[in-house]
Amino acid sequence: MRLIRSLLILPCVVATFPNDQAITSDHTAETAGLSSDGPFDSQMSSFIETTLSKFHVPGISISFSNGTTTYAKGYGISRTPNTAATAETLYFGGSTTKSFTAASLLMLMERSANSSDPINLQTPISSLIREEFVLPDDYATLHVTLEDALSHRTGMPRHDSSYGGANVTLKDIVLGLRHLPMTAEVRTKFQYCNLMFITLSYVVEKLTDMSLGDFLKKNIWKPLRMTSTFFSLTDAQKAEADGNEILATSYFYNETTAKFVPMRPFDAPEVSGAGVMITNVVDYAKYLRAIMNEDPRILSHESYVELRKPRTFLSADEHSAFTGPVGYSFGWEITVYKGHQLFYHDGSVPGYAAKMMYIPEKNWTLALMSNTDMYSDWAIDIVCFELLDNLLEIPAKERFDWMGKYTKDEEMWKNNWKSARKNAYPSAPSPPLQTTLELSKYVGTYHNPGYRNLTLRLAESPAWWLRDAEAVLHMDTFEKTWKYTLDFEHVSGDYFIARTMSPSFAPAASFDYQYFEAEFRIGPDGRPSQVGLTLEAEMGSKKIWFDYLG
Structure with a gap:
């Protein structure tokens, strides 16, 4: 460097x-x-x-x-x-915003304590936004509480590649939760989830008839004279x-x-x-x-x-500079240093x-x-x-x-980027098996109800390509919140490595040098029926499957 x-x-x-x-x-x-x-x-x-x-x-x-x-x-x-x-x-400030969201909900709990319809940490989210808040698991839908969402213990993982788009609303994102796989039982595992704090933002809006930003400005920023703090670009x-x-x-x-x-x-x-x-x-x-x-x-x-009481714990070996495990509570991590x-x-x-x-x-x-x-x-x-x-x-x-x-x-x-093929497919044959179809036959739009559409097209291999120049399957997520490109590197048969890079118009190191495992399924008509990608890390080798639309 x-x-x-x-x-x-x-x-x-x-x-x-x-x-x-x-x-x-x-x-x-x-x-x-x-x-x-x-x-x-x-x-x-x-x-x-x-x-x-x-x-x-x-x-x-x-x-x-x-x-x-x-x-x-x-x-x-x-x-x-x-x-x-x-x-x-x-x-x-990125996710430091989360502690403000948590403080807002605690304020609302205090103010509702003597009302005819009080809310508290044990209030199920579905009782507040019944039509919108539906999870794939019926028990979770009925029992996930405000406390669970504030503590990243709902059983829902990040699924950060699933949301966004032009004019998308908080309600739209909450409605999409029902289509996203859960990866743990409620209150059994810490799984960081931005989606749940987006959901809590929507809860604040519904309870107050004002945006979360306006609520924060009135109830926290103004009293503390935080005159240089904003909720929008x-x-x-x-x-x-x-x-x-x-x-x-x-x-x-x-x-x-x-x-x-x-x-x-x-x-x-x-x-x-x-x-x-x-x-x-x-x-x-x-x-x-x-x-x-x-x-x-x-x-x-x-x-x-x-606010200071740990609800869930991260594993101790992730933070070796600290003594013991790191706790999480309502937008705060808690540890001993x-x-x-x-x-x-x-x-x-x-x-x-x-x-x-x-x-x-x-x-x-x-x-x-x-x-x-x-x-x-x-x-x-x-x-x-x-x-x-x-x-x-x-x-x-x-x-x-x-x-x-x-x-x-x-x-x-x-190094992981360079050895992605070996890491993801250690038993892949050499020489590799040919794809079932010509590469151009995999081109088209695929749909998943939680992640919506992805569209594959043929493109020249990018400048950073680790192999000889060739045509590759390419897609992007430019319509989503988190923007990156995916280029599919053939491994063997209908298995690929989908390598990410940030787009030239919005370069970002956090989206460079990542990869997902990808697989195509071929239908009885000889056309692609699905493509699957390991888009959610908590799902391990399990893939998010998109159906071929044409």
Whole structure:
């Protein structure tokens, strides 16, 4: 990898809050009083610069709160060629939005407690949106509760390739759940599911007769003076046009040209409470302090207790830097790091990444945001835990090697791409069997009720093709929320490897170098009857099957 030789480093903004009430003071008051760089000394700044260079991350903004003092700083660029990333630069927060969705539902539970029709954590979702909320399993339909959906334990996996499209609504997405396979019994397994938080967004709309974004603005952002937080790209762009903070441009690093390529702005309102918020690290410092200190303007003490109670657990070996398993509760992951309890959540959408964290014992909060995807996730973790280790005064020999971890992850990720055929089909014959039909006969549109249509066509093999140039079956998901292309590499018979790449108009590292197993079935009429792809990881080798339409 080629290193970026020059990065912009901005002065550190320090905000001092004399008391809890000052959380509600306006932005000007909170960013007044420039002081020392706090934790962002020259050594830490150099470490951040090196990390951004190594992973080709354009810019990053960070806030750190220690008691009543908040430090915030930007590094690198928010827009080429030289618009600096600052403490006030806006980014998409991705899945950090989920904690706001959870807080909204807890608010509604509190407000309904003395009504004739109260809701609580055990309220089945189907009792609130009976016609829309139907799952493939009747028991799950009747028994999945708000608590289950908030905890990723409904039995429904991600199915992220299933939704989206022009003018798609939250209701449309909820209605589609009935066609998507479940992969676990209710309350038996943690399975991260954006679809369930989209469903919860729809629940809030139905209960309040207002959008989730409007509800958040009225009940959380306004009380906390989060004046730089938005629920749509349009609103953020309008604020910028009015002279307010700018939204960082998202970039993809082209390794061939060694240049940053601007990405198309992420605009997917259908993701809603699963991950559409746009904000900055200064506003998140206000929010994190409010949650950590149990601000009564947001929730009651009882609701804060529920917010922090683990409902499901991730396996311990996935997070070897932590002590024991990682718990999940209502948009927060909960773990122990170097003897201290952490509450945190990551967020990522194409072109952006974020992380938020608070440590009650220390009265610390951290928020980090950046403007590329995947590599930003890695850089944010590396910077976050280096900063945390410094603050905790962890000896060098006791520190987890985050840089080494992600360097190895990148190498493994690219090696898996190269060895996809062997990994997916270790017993495939050599030489391979011919396809049953000529390749052109597989062209056409195929349909699955949950994933809707996919259309295959013949195309020239792309520039990155690992074999000699040839015609290949090709499709794209440009009408969906998450956009990528698929090129089908023949393995043997009617079995293929479908390799993903992000489109040239919206390059994104998170969609590059992935692959699915693919298989065609031939009907008695000698025409293709189905194509199956392993689009959902929780289903293992089981495929999502699409029927041939012609």
